[in-house]
Amino acid sequence: MNLKQAIGKGQRNRDVDVNIIPVMNIFLLLIPFLLLTAEFVHLAIIELSLPSLNRGQSRQEIENPQELVLVILAVKETGFQLKAQGFVFDPLYKNGNQYDYASLVEQLKRIKEQHPYAEDIFISAENNVKYDIIVKVMDRCRETGFPNVSLSG
Amino acid sequence: MEAQYNTNLTFQALSIKGRKRTTHFTLKLTSMIDMFTILLVFLLKNFSAEGQIMSVAPDLRLPESTAQKAPERASIIAVTNDFVLLDGERIAKINDVVASDKLLIPELMSELQKKRQLSEKIGQIHSQMAFTGKISIQGDRELPYLVIKKIMFTCGQVGFNEMMLAVSKPD
Secondary structure (H helix, E strand, O other): OOHHHHHOOOOOOOOEEOOOHHHHHHHHHHHHHHHHHOOOOOEEEEEEEOOOHHHHHHHHHOOOHHHOOOEEEEEOOOEEEEEEOOOOOOOEEOEOOEOOHHHHHHHHHHHHHHOOOOOEEEEEEOOOOEHHHHHHHHHHHHHHOOOEEEEEO | OOEEOEEEEEEEEEOOOOOEEEEEEEEEOHHHHHHHHHHHHHHHHOOOOOOOOOOOOOOOOOOEOOOOOOOOOOEEEEEOOOEEEEOOEEEEEHHHHHHOOOOOOHHHHHHHHHHHHHHHHHHHHOHHHOOOOEEEEEEOOOOEHHHHHHHHHHHHHHOOOEEEEEEEOOO
16 A cells, blocks of 8 residues: 555545564564574583693793792682782681672782783682682682682692 | 554354354454564574583572683583582482592592593594593582582593583673
């Protein structure tokens, strides 16, 4: 139907039907397809690798070995304790039931400021610390610039 | 002038008296189209072309993390609050794992060795399928670190050095 007809004389009250059957057909095909391929749980991975030859080589490529610093983070049931060469950090005790992530990030940033090339961190946790806490600590380390996280017993 | 989103169906029905009568049906589809449109937008939003590589057991609550790396295909060790599973098969009970004073989990080690041998044999046939030492670990967020440590130690002993911890992305 063209516009002239639609607004033409004596045709004001005519009903216009939009043919939506093709749209319905597309919907009926698309929706089952998308439902089948939908991912409702979004997963990601954190890569951990034990020290191997490859990482030793990349370490030698860095020009100033003095820039590297050994950073060890102890995760205890009572809180965090960060240790690094040339730094003295206060232990970060739990605030009630909550670990003090904000202060941990601040301490990590202090190391990062002095040693911009430091990328390795060792996390050593107590046996009863929950896995969730470990993953959260690893997240904070990665975000602050320590992507090579190693776990030690 | 209002556009009607209807389909018209015309029926010829026989009445009781045998007279032919024409009945006019209109099927209101507007609300269904609305619903479909919303559903379509929602499904298109979380569409991913990669498909699902890992599936997670329903009683396993993965820790949330800001990690963005996409999962890779590898054997999966799932650690729930009750069992250790390797590719869906029950290997050991968590209580036994916690109670043991050794870091090594012997049941898991023997199964992993079988996996490694199989993978190496396949690798001899086709280099693309060679043993890479990759393994994904799905651990429940409530697990103590001790269990995770024992699992990782056992993997490391067998030669699965590239461990990938599965985590869930927050929405």
